[in-house]
Amino acid sequence: ISEIKGGRDEGLDRLGQTFVVKGWVRTLRVQSSVTFMEVNDGSCISNMQCVIDSTTEGYDQVESGLITTGASVWVEGVVVASQGSKQKVELKLQKVVMVGKSDPSYPVQKKKVSREFLRTKAHLRPRTNTFGAVARVRNVLAYATHKFFQENGFVWVSSPIITASDCEGAGEQFCVTTLIPSSGEPASSDVGSIPKTKEGFIDWSQDFFGKPAFLTVSGQLNAETYATALSDVYTFGPTFRAENSNTSRHLAEFWMIEPELAFADLDDDMSCATAYLQYVVRHVLENCKEDLDFFNTWIEKGIIDRLTNLVENDFVQLPYTDAIELLLRANKKFEYPVKWGSDLQSEHERYITEVAFGGCPVIIRDYPRDIKAFYMRQNDDGKTVAAMDMLVPKIGELIGGSQREERLDYLEARLDDLKLNKESYWWYLDLRRYGSVPHAGFGLGFERLVQFVTGIDNIRDAIPFPRSPGSAEF
Ligand code: 4AD
Numbered sequence: 001i002s003e004i005k006g007g008r009d010e011g012l013d014r015l016g017q018t019f020v021v022k023g024w025v026r027t028l029r030v031q032s033s034v035t036f037m038e039v040n041d042g043s044c045i046s047n048m049q050c051v052i053d054s055t056t057e058g059y060d061q062v063e064s065g066l067i068t069t070g071a072s073v074w075v076e077g078v079v080v081a082s083q084g085s086k087q088k089v090e091l092k093l094q095k096v097v098m099v100g101k102s103d104p105s106y107p108v109q110k111k112k113v114s115r116e117f118l119r120t121k122a123h124l125r126p127r128t129n130t131f132g133a134v135a136r137v138r139n140v141l142a143y144a145t146h147k148f149f150q151e152n153g154f155v156w157v158s159s160p161i162i163t164a165s166d167c168e169g170a171g172e173q174f175c176v177t178t179l180i181p182s183s184g185e186p187a188s189s190d191v192g193s194i195p196k197t198k199e200g201f202i203d204w205s206q207d208f209f210g211k212p213a214f215l216t217v218s219g220q221l222n223a224e225t226y227a228t229a230l231s232d233v234y235t236f237g238p239t240f241r242a243e244n245s246n247t248s249r250h251l252a253e254f255w256m257i258e259p260e261l262a263f264a265d266l267d268d269d270m271s272c273a274t275a276y277l278q279y280v281v282r283h284v285l286e287n288c289k290e291d292l293d294f295f296n297t298w299i300e301k302g303i304i305d306r307l308t309n310l311v312e313n314d315f316v317q318l319p320y321t322d323a324i325e326l327l328l329r330a331n332k333k334f335e336y337p338v339k340w341g342s343d344l345q346s347e348h349e350r351y352i353t354e355v356a357f358g359g360c361p362v363i364i365r366d367y368p369r370d371i372k373a374f375y376m377r378q379n380d381d382g383k384t385v386a387a388m389d390m391l392v393p394k395i396g397e398l399i400g401g402s403q404r405e406e407r408l409d410y411l412e413a414r415l416d417d418l419k420l421n422k423e424s425y426w427w428y429l430d431l432r433r434y435g436s437v438p439h440a441g442f443g444l445g446f447e448r449l450v451q452f453v454t455g456i457d458n459i460r461d462a463i464p465f466p467r468s469p470g471s472a473e474f
């Protein structure tokens with residue numbers, strides 16, 4: 001299928017050639033003399049239409065009803081021009097082999113099933129057009145991410161998942177607990193029973209071998225240590241937030257891309273974020289045409305134009321203070337009040353990018369110090385920090401970043417102000433003691449990027465196995 005895309009013109013130059021397709025049956029239409037079977041191998045949206053008749057080896061399996069929707073098959077046939085309007089070519093089968101049969105209870109039938117329903121079938125939903133396309137685009141975005149940073153001289157650094165520090169200082173962390181069988185035997189045999197009974201296990205209550213530890217909320221602090229040694233670096237890995245928010249933009253487990261630039265300020269950071277986003281979107285426009293056409297037709301009309309505009313135009317930059325002015329002057333009643341010193345809510349962010357700037361990404365900079373994390377560099381006005389958030393239509397905040405406070409005295413004073421324990425940041429402070437440099441970075445939520453590029457409304461549909469309050473089944 002990847003070579004001859006069933007619904008497209010490319011197959012026409014393969015007429016008369018023999019091909020094998022291995023995939024899953026999407027539909028089956030039995031007529032008196034021929035049967036049409038659409039097979040998809042996951043390489044693209046288009047199914048391969050296969051024509052089966054009594055001369056096809058294995059015809060009896062079709063005739064007897066053994067092969068049904070959802071079954072896996074191996075077929076071999078000759079490419080012929082199709083009479084149908086949906087595809088230019090089809091495979092006239094010489095042979096069909098059923099590899100694995102599908103029970104009649106197969107839940108992912110062709111009839112339109114809601115994305116909500118499919119979330120309860122996370123193990124089968126990649127067999128649908130939508131989730132297949134999302135998975136392929138997600139893969140291309142990941143590839144383009146590495147390509148962008150590698151081409152620009154960044155070194156990929158793996159940041160730890162288990163950590164003692166809370167980068168964002170927001171206390172939204174999951175604890176790591178050690179469970180060890182009292183006998184000393186490994187606990188692998190019946191993992192499912194551990195949380196229920198804990199019998200036979202020593203529970204070192206919420207400690208990582210005797211010390212507190214958490215799942216990381218961000219790899220930034222670790223990235224900073226490598227940036228102040230190797231220059232530009234980036235992380236790309238899973239991060240975790242114990243925020244109990246049931247929104248279409250929040251997950252408990254999400255992937256984050258965090259570049260960290262050495263000898264750099266906030267302007268460099270914003271330029272990097274802009275260049276990165278334009279690069280990966282352009283890469284998807286060039287390499288995922290069929291999937292984007294699908295999203296354009298079925299998920300969000302106009303998404304291709306929206307993405308094309310993004311790669312062709314500069315982004316707007318706006319100081320936070322001006323953004324507040326703009327919201328105060330807006331002819332719209334917001335649910336959350338607008339006032340200098342408050343964080344922007346999603347409704348404000350969306351108004352700015354969707355209404356005020358007509359769908360163009362907007363980078364807001366220089367936020368009030370008191371609503372931002374301890375590590376951000378204080379501006380000369382004493383009230384704001386060199387922070388930036390990139391807002392995009394439909395999503396709101398896609399990127400959050402800042403220039404880091406590289407001055408030891410300022411950073412220590414800030415930790416004191418916030419009553420954070422300086423001792424636990426000893427290694428982070430060391431970076432300011434030994435050869436400190438101006439540096440800056442940002443974090444991009446990978447699933448929000450996938451949402452943005454596919455038009456998928458809910459973040460739970462932008463990751464293969466979503467983790468949100470109450471859902472960790474699959
Ligand atoms: O704005 P955040 O919290 O920034 C940081 O974590 C910084 N340490 C990043 C850095 O400067 N290296 O998160 C960064 C981005 C957000 O803009 C958002 O896209 C995403 O991560 N994000 C989430 N995505 C999904 N679910 C959640 N619960 C998210 N929380 C943040």
Ligand code: MG
Nearest residue numbers: 389397399400
């Ligand atoms: Mg943020």
